[in-house]
Amino acid sequence: MWTWFHKLGSPPHAYRILGKMAPWFGWPALVLILVATWWGLWKAPTDYQQGDAYRILYIHAPSAWMSMFAYVMMAVAAAIGLIWRIKIAHAASAAGAPIGASFTFLALATGSIWGKPMWGTWWVWDARLTSELLLLFLYLGYMALRASFDDPQRADRASAVLAIVGVINVPIIHYSVQWWTTLHQPASVTKMDRPSIALVMLIPLFLMMAGFQLYYGWAMCRRLRGEILRRERNAGWLKEAN
């Protein structure tokens, strides 16, 4: 097991391993997402409270979850890179940021789309949407900081510090936003919370969640390979491979 991890630390090995792993993530992801979409759009029954509009939840909830998951992964990779000085960890952190930001944006967009038929507005300041918005700011800040450095190693380390500070803040932000939204509706539940639903309606949610998770794995394999290429462009092994 250890030798496998060790190999992962070396760029040429990592490049090959990631290339082999990608389809194992990609195809199941595609299948799961397609099945979940079909199930969610057609097979699942119409909700008696929210009609058909609730179906957007099947994309909104997994995206929101993934956006959080991706940030934590990004911060963990950054911490590993910073503390143990493992370069590929920094590459993983950099690779994961746009994926996470995209999930965040998707969560915001689907949340907004859900809002229109539900409350008549394209935006509402509820706990989840507001948290996602702040998370988007954190992602954008991370990517902007990375981009502002010319030296790639300094970019790696500085953005790692930021990611770690950010991940400590995320629970604080979540709690404070939650607290903020309950001030005017003390007993209410988050507007975007899952309605109490039957198992048959939950299945597409789980399927989509699993599909998104696998998609994340696939996207990370692809982007991390790209990062490795970019970082190692002057290295010998690349020229030999070509």
Added chain:
Amino acid sequence: MTRTPILEAARLVFRRDLTLAWRRWDEVTQPLIFYVVVTTMFPLATTPELSQLRLISGGVVWVAALLSSLLALEALFRADVEDGTTEQWVLSGQPLGYLLLAKVAAHWMLTGLPLVLMSPIVGTALGLPFEAWGTLVVSLLAGTGTLSVLGGIGAALTVGVRRGSVLLSLLVLPLAMPLLIFGARAVTMAIDGDSPAGPLQLLAAIFFLALSLGPLAMSAAIRISVEN
């Protein structure tokens, strides 16, 4: 010659920054003026009615205080990094976090504290009642203090960046949102006659968290910035 103890070293850094600021005091007053100007914008943009301004006075005072503090924080480390003082601090053998915290403390005393002292006046201009002054001051003390630490981390990360002030705001403001939520809400609760103890305690907790972990992050960021 004996080795300087760490507290004495921190005190030296603190006094040094106060001495330097004293010789350039016009820079110290700028954030304060900005604070008043920004607060003035809100009545002009909304309504002159104090009864209506009162509803948003807690939020406005807080937003203006955060923005003014942030303005001042941008140049926190730049001079020291550019003239090589920071690298000597890194090489001093003293725990870097304490030295940086001393610097942030001096900076807070020169920028954050005047804002806090000015805030009752500014708040009154927005209809804030006298009963809420205490909560306003206490909440801003913890808030500007925490922001100084967060801003210190951001300033250390962006010290070499061209036009770093916008990037600094982009990095620090999202992290400061919880402060804004709890602080502005505490003031509004005080205006409404409710007890602001809950949010004030949360603010204090965040402040102490920032005080304990902030120096670590600042050290790491400064070490990266001296790599040139």
Added chain:
Amino acid sequence: MASDGALFEARAINAWRGDRHILRDVSFTVHPGEFLKITGPNGVGKTTLLRVICGLLPAETGDMFWKGRNIRGTADEFHIDLAYLGHLNSLKADLTARENLKFLSGLRQSLTAADVDAALDRVGILSRGDLPARSLSAGQKRRLALARLVLADADLWILDEPVTNLDTAGIALVEELIHEHVSAGGLAIAAAHQRLLDDAAILRRLELEP
């Protein structure tokens, strides 16, 4: 201590600046009483090497040892024994010469006013003690930076182009300071273009090649 009595040892140091592999497998030792002069053409990595030794720049691979212990885990203790004079003088323009020393060197050692005056006198700018650093000439600023070395109470001196902006008297001062320090059992590592103690017995050379 290393087996041959060397206090400082560098082993297979490799460092990059951006994409450029600047230091390749640099190894050397320095013994008490030695002055190591690092030479080489512009851009070859002299400053990089000195900053890597100090710990201001990271070495990608390789280790450094001070008094037999790996610096990686004991950076603060190493820094207590180290005095660094870089390209920058580390002076605040608005503080006087005395205040500059008090607030910077004072972080390392407890200084009395007499200590500060003695250091200013040693480097020849005692009369300028109460002038703001802004109004010192470039050479005087460099001398003020040298005063930090005098006050530092450090075994290892790391100097990057120490004689920048100095006149012949200033260069002689630097040579004197290094000589005294090294004769008392200290170590010095310097990067310099010019002649600097080139004929002295204490000198060893390290030539960096591109």
